[in-house]
Amino acid sequence: xxxxxxxxxxxxxxxxxxxxxxxxxxxxxxxxxxxxxxxxxxxxxxxxxxxxxxxxxxxxxxxxxxxxxxxxxxxxxxxxxxxxxxxxxxxxxxxxxxxxxxxxxxxxxxxxxxxxxxxxxxxxxxxxxxxxxxxxxxxxxxxxxxxxxxxxxxxxxxxxxxxxxxxxxxxxxxxxxxxxxxxxxxxxxxxxxxxxxxxxxxxxxxxxxxxxxxxxxxxxxxxxxxxxxxxxxxxxxxxxxxxxxxxxxxxxxxxxxxxxxxxxxxxxxxxxxxxxxxxxxxxxxxxxxxxxxxxxxxxxxxxxx
Numbered sequence: 001x002x003x004x005x006x007x008x009x010x011x012x013x014x015x016x017x018x019x020x021x022x023x024x025x026x027x028x029x030x031x032x033x034x035x036x037x038x039x040x041x042x043x044x045x046x047x048x049x050x051x052x053x054x055x056x057x058x059x060x061x062x063x064x065x066x067x068x069x070x071x072x073x074x075x076x077x078x079x080x081x082x083x084x085x086x087x088x089x090x091x092x093x094x095x096x097x098x099x100x101x102x103x104x105x106x107x108x109x110x111x112x113x114x115x116x117x118x119x120x121x122x123x124x125x126x127x128x129x130x131x132x133x134x135x136x137x138x139x140x141x142x143x144x145x146x147x148x149x150x151x152x153x154x155x156x157x158x159x160x161x162x163x164x165x166x167x168x169x170x171x172x173x174x175x176x177x178x179x180x181x182x183x184x185x186x187x188x189x190x191x192x193x194x195x196x197x198x199x200x201x202x203x204x205x206x207x208x209x210x211x212x213x214x215x216x217x218x219x220x221x222x223x224x225x226x227x228x229x230x231x232x233x234x235x236x237x238x239x240x241x242x243x244x245x246x247x248x249x250x251x252x253x254x255x256x257x258x259x260x261x262x263x264x265x266x267x268x269x270x271x272x273x274x275x276x277x278x279x280x281x282x283x284x285x286x287x288x289x290x291x292x293x294x295x296x297x298x299x300x301x302x303x304x305x
Contacts, residue, residue: 028206029063031213031276035171036062036164038218038280039287044226047291048143054160061164062171087169089178090123092244100237105131125173126236132166133232133286140294163290167283170239174279177201179244186251194251200259204250204272208259213272221277226288235289239282246275 040055065084074081096115102108105127112122139162143155172178177200181187184201186194229235249271257265259272292298 028202028210029066031175031205031209032063032066032168032171033059034209034213034215034218034276035174035279035283036060036167037215038222038277039167039283041219042222042224042226042280042284044288047288050156051159051163051287051291057160058164058167061161062167064165065168086119086122086124087128088123088125088172089183090125090173090240091121091181091183092179092241093181094122100233125169125178126233126240128169129166129173129236129286130233132162132169133236133290136162136166136287136290137294140291144294144296163287166286170283170286171279173240173243174275174282175205176243176245176247176250176275177205179240180247182247182251192248192252193255194248195254195258200254204254204259207261208263208268209272209276211261212263212269213276217269217273218277218280221273221280222284223277223281227285228292229282229285229289230293232289239278243275243278246271 036059037055040052040058043052045052065088069081069084094112094117096111096117099108099111099115102111105124108124108127109119109122112119136159139155139159143152143159146152146155177183182194185196185198187196190196253259253265253268253271257263257268259268
């Protein structure tokens with residue numbers, strides 16, 4: 001969930017929240033900012049100028065949903081952190097057949113409950129990504145429809161904010177740990193003897209990324225050709241499943257050369273860069289999709305699922 005950029009910024013602690021719910025940890029703020037910055041740098045010239053000029057802000061906002069999960073606030077009142085936690089992950093192994101046809105997150109939750117799976121043990125990441133992409137598309141429609149400079153400036157502020165927040169959840173999905181029950185050490189049957197130790201999640205996406213990866217590493221790693229990602233639900237699921245398919249590679253790499261501040265293994269580095277780049281590519285493509293499908297007559301919404 002948490003990549004950020006190699007810039008001089010504060011790093012939030014990754015300790016579990018004081019609730020008893022799964023935390024699924026997070027990309028560190030560096031990884032999140034890295035993904036946001038790389039996605040913004042890869043935008044096509046056809047995106048509105050105000051959006052292309054907002055790269056630094058889009059990068060900063062990528063980490064905001066983790067900033068909201070401040071431990072002091074959660075200790076004071078767990079309502080927000082407890083409600084938002086499932087938006088950061090999806091445990092694909094637990095999702096019942098047919099659940100993906102749900103019209104909304106609430107219908108999806110009904111499907112989980114019918115299968116004996118709670119929201120906290122299933123996750124809602126694909127729905128959060130879909131909902132925010134749809135909201136961004138509607139905001140682009142409003143922007144296209146107004147000629148009033150003041151109104152347009154207000155809409156632009158809303159667009160940048162929501163695009164940055166969308167980036168957080170897309171970035172989360174690029175880390176295989178956010179797609180699985182094995183989010184912080186392997187659980188259950190373990191024939192390959194992968195690490196079962198708590199802390200793997202943070203070692204990979206925070207400690208390793210902060211000490212080994214910079215913005216320069218992502219330059220040239222992001223796909224340069226923007227894609228319109230429709231049908232939206234199916235495209236998001238394809239992205240998350242592709243990330244999940246890298247799970248055993250992640251564990252095997254850590255088994256051979258643990259991800260930590262001292263690691264020098266080239267394969268570890270290639271994997272981390274590839275996952276960061278995958279997140280940046282998907283984020284750029286979803287921003288582009290929201291813009292392109294917001295055009296009059298584009299008909300984006302009917303094809304979402």
